[in-house]
Amino acid sequence: MTTSKSLTLSILFGGVLTLSACSSEPVDGAALAAEKGCVACHGQDGKAIADIYPNLNGQWQRYLRLQLQAYKSQKRENAVMYGMAKDLTDEEIRILAAHYGK
Ligand code: HEC
Structure with missing residues (x-):
């Protein structure tokens, strides 16, 4: 019972992973940082340019995720971000x- 349930789950999960790997959306972090322009100030790997x-x-x-959410909701105020x-x-x-984070 438990075994077949977890087997079903892992098949489902495997399918989801395969689907997202085939999607045309950029899921690569480095590519997304370049596409969104973050690299212009924070650099490719998070070492800022100035x-x-x-x-x-x-x-x-x-922490980075929470800061980005806070800029988005303007809980943390900064016009650029x-x-x-x-x-x-x-x-x-x-x-x-x-x-960018670890
Ligand atoms: C034009 C330059 C510029 C660009 C482009 C930019 N940032 Fe920033 N970023 C800043 C500045 C300036 C701050 C500090 C703002 C403040 O005082 O809150 C900052 C702060 C942050 C912080 C908070 C850091 C901390 O230590 O609290 C994060 C996370 C961040 N940026 C991520 C990003 C991401 C992800 C992108 C791309 C979507 C991006 N930034 C694009 C200039 C930039």
């Missing part, structure tokens, strides 16, 4: 945070 921009590398994913975050989906925020 000292007026925060480094993102080495930061916790959870609001502009960058306002149209990001929850999934894009998760991917970007995973790319």
Whole structure:
């Protein structure tokens, strides 16, 4: 009973993974950071290009995700980052945070 249930689950999960791997949406964090323009200030790997921009590398994913959500909702106020975050989906925020954070 339990075994067949977890087998069914893993088949379902495997199917979901295969589907998302085939999707044309960019799920690669580096590609998404380039596409969204984050790299212009925070760099490819989160080492910012100038000292007026925060480094993102080495930061916790959870912290980065919460900051992006806060900019989006304007709980954290910053005109530049609001502009960058306002149209990001929850999934894009998760991917970007995973790319830059650890
Ligand atoms: C034009 C330059 C610029 C671009 C482009 C940009 N940022 Fe930022 N980012 C900033 C600045 C400036 C801050 C600091 C804002 C503040 O004082 O809250 C910041 C802050 C952040 C923070 C919070 C860091 C911390 O330590 O709290 C995160 C996370 C972040 N940016 C992610 C991103 C992501 C992801 C993108 C792409 C969608 C992006 N940024 C695009 C300039 C930029």
